[in-house]
Amino acid sequence: MTEQYHRWHSHNLNLDLEMLVFGDRGFPVILFPTTKGRYHQNKDFGLIDSVKWFVDEGLVKIYCPDTIDDRSWYDKGIHPADRARNYAWYDKMLVEELAPWAMHETAVGKVAVAGCSFGGYHAANFAFKHPEMVAHLFTMGGAFDITMFTDGYYDDNIFYNNPVDFLPGSNKPELWQMNIVLGTSEHDMCKDYNIRMANILKEKNINHWLDIRPFADHDWPIWKEMFPHYLSTIK
Template sequence: MQRDYIKEYSHRLGRDMEILHFGHAGRTLLVFPTSMGRFFQWEDFGLVEGLGDLIESGAVQLVCVDSVDGESWYARDRPPADRVRRHLQYEAYIVDEVLPRLGGPPLACGASFGALHAVLLAARHPTRVGGFIALSGAYDTARWLDGYHDDNAYFTNLFAFLPGLTDAAYLGPLRAMDPKVIATGEQDPNVDDSRKLAALLRDKGVDVGLEIWPGWAHDWPYWKDMMRRYLAG
């Protein structure tokens, strides 16, 4: 399997960022790590290996990006306004510096906090994303902002801005995405987030698939099985 390591300076973030790219052809999966996770998580926890035949055959390729969650949502030592601003800088890094090198709209994927990144990117930049697979996500970003509110906080909270979204320029591409998957475990502590997000999207005519797996399902072996199922059938 082709494996390429990339380390480049990000002008949007003002620091070096690292990427692992697996594969040589096929649909591009843009992979976000879990909470404060790193670009090598999916390799370390076996998800790359689990999709190995699809990667080797040229059906898919994985672009695994790094996170700055420890500088944004999880930076409790920073004022909430700074946390969300840092996230927006990270989003700009993805949109302006990563996506242009991919050759077309990717399938945004992630588990746990990575699921939030995947769906938030899809909802905020629907013409730049071709679909999403979100596993065991927690989607209410208000819980990381200690009650703080401003426009940035509003427009980075799916539960805040989706109910009022009426712009066809956003909803049309969202509805056209394929696949649109939200999956979690029935005992996952954030299972209600997944149900609520799916309901909000369906209310907007986005035919998202919601699948509740038996058990807890908030762990790497489950996510490995989920990715295999949703990509290979």
């Protein structure tokens, strides 16, 4: 499996970001790490190995970027308005830098986004905000309500980066064209978040798959079963 390391300066964040890329062709998949995880986390915990066949066959090319969790939602040392503003810049980086990079390299007009746990939030937020750029959304043990990190503060940056708030009022037609999988499990601490999100999608008649796996916890073993299954739905 081919692996490339990239480091670049994001003009949106005024920060250097790092990323691993697996594969040399195929549908572009942006795969986010879990809470405060680094760009190498999904490799370290075996999630990349679980989909080695898809990469080796040239079906997908997987982009594993850094996040800025410790500068945004998880930074308790700054005001919630600053946490939200920093995340809005991260979202702008994805729109203007990373997603176009992945689409250009693979000559594919849209990306897939995926992630486990808090990585599922990053993936869902991007997909639901920018469905014109996303063909597939795969979340595994995700949670989708960011207000738990905002200490009761609320503004437009929070609203537009909180899928359970902005999605009900969104009528972007590409939402109804997306392949959406919400993966959770019987003992997942985030199961209720997935059920809530599925109900929002159901109310809007947006096709999706709420995949609740039995006898499993919020942990890597079940995510490593889910991810290859979900990649197999890319057409």
